Amino acid sequence: MRIVLTSDPSLTSTFRDIPLLDFLPCAPTENIPKFIYKILDTQLPDDDGKLIQAPYAIRKVESALLNDGFKREDVVVAHPKKIEKFIDEKTTIVGVNTMDPYGLGPVTLMFTEGGKKTSYSKYLFTSFIRRLRDYRERKGYNFKIVVGSQAGWQFELKQDLTEELGIDHVIWGETEHVIGDIFRDIESGGADKFIKIKTWPKIEEIPPVVNPTYKGMIEVMRGCGRGCRFCSPNLRKARFYPLEKIMQEVEVNLRVGQKKMWLHSEDIFNYMVEDRKNFYPNEDAVIGLFEAILEKAEFANPTHGTVAGALAAPRILKRVAELNHAGINRWVGIQVGFETASPELIKKIANNKMKPFSADEWPWVLLNGTYAFNKFYWFPAYTTIVGLPWETDEDNIDTARLILTMEKKLEEKLGERAHFTVTPLGFIPMAGLKEGNFFDANEHLTKGRILHIYHAWRHLAYEVDHGLKRVAKENPNLAMFLPLAKLGSRLVVQSIRKWAMRKGVDVDKPLDLMDIRIEEIDMGIERSFSKPVATEDKIELVTTSYRWIRL
Numbered sequence: 001m002r003i004v005l006t007s008d009p010s011l012t013s014t015f016r017d018i019p020l021l022d023f024l025p026c027a028p029t030e031n032i033p034k035f036i037y038k039i040l041d042t043q044l045p046d047d048d049g050k051l052i053q054a055p056y057a058i059r060k061v062e063s064a065l066l067n068d069g070f071k072r073e074d075v076v077v078a079h080p081k082k083i084e085k086f087i088d089e090k091t092t093i094v095g096v097n098t099m100d101p102y103g104l105g106p107v108t109l110m111f112t113e114g115g116k117k118t119s120y121s122k123y124l125f126t127s128f129i130r131r132l133r134d135y136r137e138r139k140g141y142n143f144k145i146v147v148g149s150q151a152g153w154q155f156e157l158k159q160d161l162t163e164e165l166g167i168d169h170v171i172w173g174e175t176e177h178v179i180g181d182i183f184r185d186i187e188s189g190g191a192d193k194f195i196k197i198k199t200w201p202k203i204e205e206i207p208p209v210v211n212p213t214y215k216g217m218i219e220v221m222r223g224c225g226r227g228c229r230f231c232s233p234n235l236r237k238a239r240f241y242p243l244e245k246i247m248q249e250v251e252v253n254l255r256v257g258q259k260k261m262w263l264h265s266e267d268i269f270n271y272m273v274e275d276r277k278n279f280y281p282n283e284d285a286v287i288g289l290f291e292a293i294l295e296k297a298e299f300a301n302p303t304h305g306t307v308a309g310a311l312a313a314p315r316i317l318k319r320v321a322e323l324n325h326a327g328i329n330r331w332v333g334i335q336v337g338f339e340t341a342s343p344e345l346i347k348k349i350a351n352n353k354m355k356p357f358s359a360d361e362w363p364w365v366l367l368n369g370t371y372a373f374n375k376f377y378w379f380p381a382y383t384t385i386v387g388l389p390w391e392t393d394e395d396n397i398d399t400a401r402l403i404l405t406m407e408k409k410l411e412e413k414l415g416e417r418a419h420f421t422v423t424p425l426g427f428i429p430m431a432g433l434k435e436g437n438f439f440d441a442n443e444h445l446t447k448g449r450i451l452h453i454y455h456a457w458r459h460l461a462y463e464v465d466h467g468l469k470r471v472a473k474e475n476p477n478l479a480m481f482l483p484l485a486k487l488g489s490r491l492v493v494q495s496i497r498k499w500a501m502r503k504g505v506d507v508d509k510p511l512d513l514m515d516i517r518i519e520e521i522d523m524g525i526e527r528s529f530s531k532p533v534a535t536e537d538k539i540e541l542v543t544t545s546y547r548w549i550r551l
Helices: 021-026 034-040 056-067 080-086 106-111 120-139 152-157 159-164 179-188 243-254 283-294 307-312 314-323 343-349 359-375 393-417 447-466 478-502
Strands: 003-007 075-077 093-097 144-148 169-172 194-196 217-219 260-264 299-302 332-339 378-386 421-426
Touching (some): 003 080, 093 120, 093 179, 106 421, 152 159, 152 169, 152 194, 217 243, 243 283, 307 332, 332 343, 343 359, 359 378
Parallel strands (some): 003 093, 093 144, 169 194, 260 299
């Protein structure tokens, strides 16, 4: 086979379809025994070595190559466990997609003590590439090992390891408009080792996938446009897939019986947004997207969104929940950036993230946005960032205080419907903040950072105890995994507590809750926009942002 495409084995695992277990490769091999990982590592099925469903990124490369003139019989998407079946003397390129090849991602660095331990993502990727390298040498073949990843910077940072692994080329960036030419250059010997693509394809240059994707993943937009300085995708121009192109990918997945779809975007509430100044969601477009998909599919889950977008347009939350028949045992999950509780810091790193609200309202937005999510059975999985440029210890203490405030006030208001998680990530210098320094969990800890990390993990352990049984109730594998998850999360919290004590930080000392309150949602209020109204002694902020009235 001329072109053999695959992903590293961490990306072809279904992890028994248990929520959040996709993060297991971030864990260190030193802490989780390999036999435990193997029990949880259920791989995608194949048809004689060909992946029936494949990670979305590799399916996009496949469709782009076919669209650019490569013949169907010359391109295969192989299961990494059976890749040798397709490699022969005619093979010119073995393309490998990966996400966190050297274990330097923000989640991984927090789990591995700043990279001092070996993550499963690194272990599995390097083991797989060594297998390819050794097979090539043993057979005397001449194919090139080509790695594609948005983490291409890791290969540049660790060039000695890249050379030792025998990796010939690394590609990162959006590729659909150029991947055919790049592969031909590699075949002719004229390509650079590190190929960073700095241009973006137009939406019409991105062909739809031609074969099914893992989890029924469907991309609905590229980029974001909010311009958060720490996030590479958010610095890209937003481009929206038309509904007919999205439905083509839905049909591709339906034909193999995949009736649950994941709608990928950087912010689902930005789909077809017209208001590029205040980022008020295009409610009709977002709702129309879900209505069209759920005429065909049984469930549609967004990957990412902003809490401000959700709070500004609760009609989207309500309608999507209705379409998905969401309820106390059937939740719509979404990954959301919390980042920090500090209004001043959010202004510096992400001054559009809170729109159409103001930066000064950021803690209120997080509390009330979570209330809006939960009220309509959406379960937000938040991420915060530790070690940001310009952050103060008080900023981190405020983040801990806000987590506590959300936990208490949401439970008081919603009872069993109150659910969210917060996962702290170490700062990685990239995008608009690439001149910063990596956060080192051993070297850069302060009292505030310890409290931030501890209370995030303490709440996560609480959710494992109280919330996981809700979001995974229909999964028969939960009975096996839940006791292990409870034990693991408690051990992590105990470890952080001991860690804090060694640093002289009392994590059990009560912190003051923030003086913010939950506002009720009135779904009948007409859309209106207002500006701050100045009086002699104060400014009254009339922030309706469609459904919320505060005077």
